[in-house]
Amino acid sequence: xxxxxxxxxxxxxxxxxxxxxxxxxxxxxxxxxxxxxxxxxxxxxxxxxxxxxxxxxxxxxxxxxxxxxxxxxxxxxxxxxxxxxxxxxxxxxxxxxxxxxxxxxxxxxxxxxxxxxxxxxxxxxxxxxxxxxxxxxxxxxxxxxxxxxxxxxxxxxxxxxxxxxxxxxxxxxxxxxxxxxxxxxxxxxxxxxxxxxxxxxxxxxxxxxxxxxxxxxxxxxxxxxxxxxxxxxxxxxxxxxxxxxxxxxxxxxxxxxxxxxxxxxxxxxxxxxxxxxxxxxxxxxxxxxxxxxxxxxxxxxxx
Amino acid sequence: xxxxxxxxxxxxxxxxxxxxxxxxxxxxxxxxxxxxxxxxxxxxxxxxxxxxxxxxxxxxxxxxxxxxxxxxxxxxxxxxxxxxxxxxxxxxxxxxxxxxxxxxxxxxxxxxxxxxxxxxxxxxxxxxxxxxxxxxxxxxxxxxxxxxxxxxxxxxxxxxxxxxxxxxxxxxxxxxxxxxxxxxxxxxxxxxxxxxxxxxxxxxxxxxxxxxxxxxxxxxxxxxxxxxxxxxxxxxxxxxxxxxxxxxxxxxxxxxxxxxxxxxxxxxxxxxxxxxxxxxxxxxxxxxxxxxxxxxxxxxxx
Numbered sequence: 001x002x003x004x005x006x007x008x009x010x011x012x013x014x015x016x017x018x019x020x021x022x023x024x025x026x027x028x029x030x031x032x033x034x035x036x037x038x039x040x041x042x043x044x045x046x047x048x049x050x051x052x053x054x055x056x057x058x059x060x061x062x063x064x065x066x067x068x069x070x071x072x073x074x075x076x077x078x079x080x081x082x083x084x085x086x087x088x089x090x091x092x093x094x095x096x097x098x099x100x101x102x103x104x105x106x107x108x109x110x111x112x113x114x115x116x117x118x119x120x121x122x123x124x125x126x127x128x129x130x131x132x133x134x135x136x137x138x139x140x141x142x143x144x145x146x147x148x149x150x151x152x153x154x155x156x157x158x159x160x161x162x163x164x165x166x167x168x169x170x171x172x173x174x175x176x177x178x179x180x181x182x183x184x185x186x187x188x189x190x191x192x193x194x195x196x197x198x199x200x201x202x203x204x205x206x207x208x209x210x211x212x213x214x215x216x217x218x219x220x221x222x223x224x225x226x227x228x229x230x231x232x233x234x235x236x237x238x239x240x241x242x243x244x245x246x247x248x249x250x251x252x253x254x255x256x257x258x259x260x261x262x263x264x265x266x267x268x269x270x271x272x273x274x275x276x277x278x279x280x281x282x283x284x285x286x287x288x289x290x291x292x293x294x295x296x297x298x299x300x301x302x303x
Numbered sequence: 304x305x306x307x308x309x310x311x312x313x314x315x316x317x318x319x320x321x322x323x324x325x326x327x328x329x330x331x332x333x334x335x336x337x338x339x340x341x342x343x344x345x346x347x348x349x350x351x352x353x354x355x356x357x358x359x360x361x362x363x364x365x366x367x368x369x370x371x372x373x374x375x376x377x378x379x380x381x382x383x384x385x386x387x388x389x390x391x392x393x394x395x396x397x398x399x400x401x402x403x404x405x406x407x408x409x410x411x412x413x414x415x416x417x418x419x420x421x422x423x424x425x426x427x428x429x430x431x432x433x434x435x436x437x438x439x440x441x442x443x444x445x446x447x448x449x450x451x452x453x454x455x456x457x458x459x460x461x462x463x464x465x466x467x468x469x470x471x472x473x474x475x476x477x478x479x480x481x482x483x484x485x486x487x488x489x490x491x492x493x494x495x496x497x498x499x500x501x502x503x504x505x506x507x508x509x510x511x512x513x514x515x516x517x518x519x520x521x522x523x524x525x526x527x528x529x530x531x532x533x534x535x536x537x538x539x540x541x542x543x544x545x546x547x548x549x550x551x552x553x554x555x556x557x558x559x560x561x562x563x564x565x566x567x568x569x570x571x572x573x574x575x576x577x578x579x580x581x582x583x584x585x586x587x588x589x590x591x592x593x594x595x596x597x598x599x600x601x602x603x604x605x
Contacts, residue, residue, distance in 0.1 A: 135545065135548040194570065217519040
């Protein structure tokens with residue numbers, strides 16, 4: 001019941017061909033569909049039609065993000081709750097928002113981000129059979145992450161958006177970084193029993209910090225860093241470890257300037273897990289556990 | 304709502320001191336409580352009172368396994384469903400069991416005593432909830448962060464599976480089918496992991512193994528080093544499973560109960576489509592690298 005997980009992110013890119021080449025050959029996602037101004041991509045282990053949509057636009061940034069809900073009735077239930085919170089919703093039928101798209105409820109959250117709640121996106125299957133499957137396919141290119149993992153967004157009022165995600169959308173808070181005056185600087189929220197499916201950090205409304213893809217382990221982060229270096233992709237931070245989530249991460253930029261991460265590790269968060277709190281003085285260790293400091297570009301550069 | 308995860312496994316051992324030495328010194332668990340004939344252990348990242356309880360008995364075996372439910376009223380709900388299925392439910396009240404409050408116990412179609420508990424004494428992890436380090440300092444032995452799953456035997460795997468799914472709400476991630484289409488093995492989850500509970504054909508009431516979670520393949524290698532150093536009998540591995548895609552080592556505690564350390568796998572949400580293995584692929588399903596299952600792995604249980 002309710003939201004299952006992050007479904008997809010639609011990113012704006014000014015050069016569709018260049019960005020498609022990057023996301024398929026460097027990151028190693030698989031192209032599943034194409035329109036005049038959009039390309040649809042998925043991770044090899046994902047069953048559904050897409051987890052990333054690239055949209056041609058004269059700028060960069062996040063167009064929409066989508067969460068998958070478990071049952072069709074969840075759309076009505078959540079639409080009612082979002083409307084009761086004073087936010088208008090729009091509804092779209094299956095296929096109306098493009099190839100593979102399922103029935104969708106769309107609204108703009110208080111953080112300025114357009115959010116889709118999706119039921120029954122077309123299932124295309126992963127790259128393995130459902131009978132006697134090997135653990136992974138052969139001949140994959142680039143970093144070939146299994147799947148999309150989480151998204152990190154910016155907004156002015158982190159306390160407000162966090163309360164909305166918890167009270168209205170049913171997310172659970174796993175960690176928070178508190179400013180000295182007690183307000184939330186960063187919050188980590190989950191639905192999938194992982195350390196986070198979405199996180200918010202203080203910054204301009206509507207801004208996009210990064211989208212993260214899941215890889216198996218620390219050795220895959222090293223390999224991903226090799227691939228970045230080989231292709232001349234600019235690494236922003238890492239390979240390193242996060243204090244918050246305990247995950248390992250490597251940050252880098254797509255050709256349009258949208259930040260990507262490959263991520264692994266972390267803990268399992270059942271609903272009975274109490275949130276972890278970081279104080280502002282320990283923010284460096286919370287974000288980059290090995291370095292202990294957050295560089296300015298990581299905090300300020302967004303798209 | 305409903306079952307969250309494996310809470311604890313209660314086994315019997317003929318030597319309490321040896322069990323304590325092994326589970327703390329080699330496995331790296333912490334002792335949280337001791338009574339005259341029982342010792343309670345937890346992993347370093349677990350916040351509940353215990354995930355393993357050992358009781359003195361001349362025979363090696365399993366007393367019961369327990370799962371944790373999310374809400375107090377889940378106990379009454381599941382009690383009704385188990386009784387409607389035809390099994391008697393025993394209510395344990397506060398103070399009757401170490402480290403936990405009210406619980407329910409019942410026998411399952413696979414001949415195991417199962418317990419469901421909500422109110423567990425929270426002892427906290429060693430790193431806390433304020434600006435925590437990632438791991439505590441001074442861990443010894445393998446030091447898994449937590450218990451992960453258990454595998455039990457059943458004569459009628461299909462019947463047991465229907466009970467765990469229909470009555471207790473487990474979801475089937477993978478199954479191994481015999482040539483005539485019946486289930487030889489099943490892997491089921493509640494915690495969005497490849498398995499919390501698995502059932503494989505064998506004698507009713509038997510335990511095949513319980514497993515601890517490790518960080519990654521490198522942690523598995525380090526565990527193999529520690530097992531070899533301590534002359535622990537390794538059963539299989541380090542290797543990989545076709546089923547669950549996990550990386551693993553199987554070995555026996557000094558009294559004969561099979562342990563596993565496990566990592567990897569995938570993260571199934573409730574919309575995960577069930578994977579099916581056929582009997583002719585049983586070798587790859589269980590041990591993906593070797594492609595065959597050894598006789599000891601199939602026949603030894605406690």
